[in-house]
Amino acid sequence: MSSCPPYAPxxxxxxxxxxxxxxxxxxxFGTSKAGxxxxxxxxxxxxxxxxxxxxxxxxxIIAVYGLVVAVLIVGGIQPGDYSLYAGFVHLGxxxxxxxxxxxxxxxxGLVGDSCVRAYVYESKVxxxxxxxxxxxxxxxxxxxxxxxxxxxxxxxxxxxxTF
Amino acid sequence: MSEHVAVSxxxxxxxxxGGALGKLVAFSxxxxxxxxxxxxxxxxxxxxxxxxxxxxxxxxxxxxIPGNSTYAAITAIVAANVVLVAYIIVSVRDDxxxxxxxxxxxxxxxxxxx
Numbered sequence: 001m002s003s004c005p006p007y008a009p010x011x012x013x014x015x016x017x018x019x020x021x022x023x024x025x026x027x028x029f030g031t032s033k034a035g036x037x038x039x040x041x042x043x044x045x046x047x048x049x050x051x052x053x054x055x056x057x058x059x060x061i062i063a064v065y066g067l068v069v070a071v072l073i074v075g076g077i078q079p080g081d082y083s084l085y086a087g088f089v090h091l092g093x094x095x096x097x098x099x100x101x102x103x104x105x106x107x108x109g110l111v112g113d114s115c116v117r118a119y120v121y122e123s124k125v126x127x128x129x130x131x132x133x134x135x136x137x138x139x140x141x142x143x144x145x146x147x148x149x150x151x152x153x154x155x156x157x158x159x160x161x162t163f
Numbered sequence: 164m165s166e167h168v169a170v171s172x173x174x175x176x177x178x179x180x181g182g183a184l185g186k187l188v189a190f191s192x193x194x195x196x197x198x199x200x201x202x203x204x205x206x207x208x209x210x211x212x213x214x215x216x217x218x219x220x221x222x223x224x225x226x227x228i229p230g231n232s233t234y235a236a237i238t239a240i241v242a243a244n245v246v247l248v249a250y251i252i253v254s255v256r257d258d259x260x261x262x263x264x265x266x267x268x269x270x271x272x273x274x275x276x277x
Contacts (some may be wrong), residue, residue, distance in 0.1 A: 050183055050254040057194070057250050064198050064243045071202060072236045074230065130251065144240065152233050 002057025004083045004160035011087035012077040015094025016070045019141040019147070022098025023140070026105020033109030037116040044120050051126060052119060053111025058133050062101045062108070062140045069147045070099040076154055093147040093154075093159030100143025105135035186253060193245050201242040206235035 034055035042049055073090045115129035210231040 047258070050186075050257050052255065053187070054251060057190070057247055060194055061243050061247055064194070065240065068198060068236050068239045068243075070203060071199065072232055075232050141240075148233050148236055 001159070002087065003158050004081070008082050008084045008087040009077055009079070011084070012073065012090040014084065015087075015090040015092070016077075017094070018072045018091075018098040019066050019101075021066075022095075023069075023105070024063050025102025026102035026140075027059045027063035027066075029102075030062065030105035030109035030112065031056050033098040034059065034112030037113035041080070041116050048116075048119060052116040053106035054130060055108050055116070055133055058112075058137050059105055059109050061137065062105050064138050065144045066097055066101050068133065069094065069144060069151075070081065072148070072151055076151065080158050083157040083160060086154040089150055089154040089157075093150040094134070094148065097140075097143045097147040099144075101140045104136050104140035104143075106140075107139065108133055110156050111136060112115075174203075183257070186257075190246065190250050194243065197246055198243040200241040202239035203236050205230055205237065205238040206230040210234040 036138065038052050038056070041052055073094055076086070077090065079140070083084055111129065111132050118125045119129065207230060212230050
C-alpha cells in the first residue's frame with residue numbers, strides 16, 4: 001500500500017468540483033429567490049431597484065468564493081507526485097467551501113426575498129437587510145478560510161516513494 | 164393630454180435608468196473579471212516565489228516556482244469584497260440623488276396643464 005496510489009487525484013479533483021458546484025448551487029438559489037422579490041418590488045417602486053439588487057451581488061460573491069477555492073486547489077494537483085493525503089486534504093477543502101457556500105446562498109436568498117418586499121413599505125428595513133446579509137455572507141467566508149487553511153496543509157504531504 | 168404626461172414620464176424614467184443599466188453592466192463585468200485576474204496577477208508578481216533570472220523566453224517555462232497561492236487567494240477575496248462595498252456605496256448614493264431630476268419635469272407639466 002503506497003502513499004501515492006494512482007487514484008489519489010480523484011479525491012483532489014472531487015474537491016475542486018465540489019467547491020465550484022456546491023457554492024454555485026447556493027449562489028443560484030440566492031440569486032433566484034432574491035430576484036423573485038425584486039421583480040415584485042419593481043412593479044411598485046422601480047426607483048428602489050438599484051438598492052434592492054444587493055442580495056444578488058452578494059450571491060455572486062458566494063460563487064466567487066467557490067471559484068477562487070477551486071482555482072487554488074487545482075494549482076496544487078500534479079499528475080506525478082501526488083499523495084493520497086494531499087487528495088483527502090483537497091477534498092475536504094473543496095467540500096468545506098462548497099457546503100458553506102450553499103448554506104450562505106440559501107440564507108441570502110430567503111433574507112433578500114423577504115427584506116426587499118418589506119423595503120417597499122418601510123425604508124428603514126434597508127440597513128437591517130444589509131446587516132443580515134453580511135452575517136449570511138460571512139458563513140461562506142468561514143468556509144473559505146477553513147478551505148485555505150486546509151489547502152496550505154497539503155504541501156506537507158510525504159514525497160512519493162517514501163513513507 | 165394624459166398621453167403627453169405618460170410619454171414624458173416614460174422618457175424621464177428611461178433617462179434616469181439608462182445610467183443605472185450602464186452602472187449595473189459595469190459592476191457585473193468588474194465582479195466577473197477582477198477577482199480571478201487579481202488572483203493570477205498577484206500570484207505571479209506580488210507574492211512571487213524565487214524566480215531566478217528572467218529572460219524574455221523564460222517567462223512561460225515550466226520550472227518556474229509558483230508564488231504563494233494562499234496569499235493570492237486572499238487578494239482575490241479582498242478584491243471581490245471591494246467590488247461589493249463599492250456597489251453598496253454607489254447604490255445608496257444613487258438613491259440619495261434621486262429627488263433632484265424629477266422636480267423640474269413635474270413643474271413643466273403643471274404649467275402646461277394650466
